[in-house]
Amino acid sequence: MTTESPTLEEIAAAGTRRQKDAERLKHSSEALKGLVLAALRDGEHRPTDVTKASGWTAAHVRKMARDAGIESDERYRERAERLRKTSDRPASSAEKSA
Template sequence: MDTVNALAEATRRYRRTEKAHEEAREAAVQAVVVALRSGVRPTDVTAASPFTAAYVRRIAREHGIAPAAPGPKRATTD
């Protein structure tokens, strides 16, 4: 029965913190949007955020932020 009680307690803790976690996630999303709109490079935004590069791109598109211009092409050596 201790295992079931431990599971029940863990579930209660999870549910108590779920709202705070969602609020923190939304604050992080908004910070990503602000950073991208202010010109911070997407790679730097990704490095400073809890999100993957793909998710940062998704956030950007969902908020109407255009893709970053491609960087310079690497010189090829023959």
């Protein structure tokens, strides 16, 4: 079974398709980013639900939000600070023996 080498025209056509796909991806990503940021600003949906619906990671959505000037909810910051303080404290003797 022999396979023919691709022609330059086939390679050029594939390159054109790839470029069009990249442009479509860029436009759809920009549209999705706009929707995600609008939803985060509106506050109607929980950020975790917006993130899940977008298909992006939480870290990516957080970075986009911060870059757009959207800060985290004050309650979240307080909770994160409490958790940091709890994890920074040394373990008690009861916790060490467990």
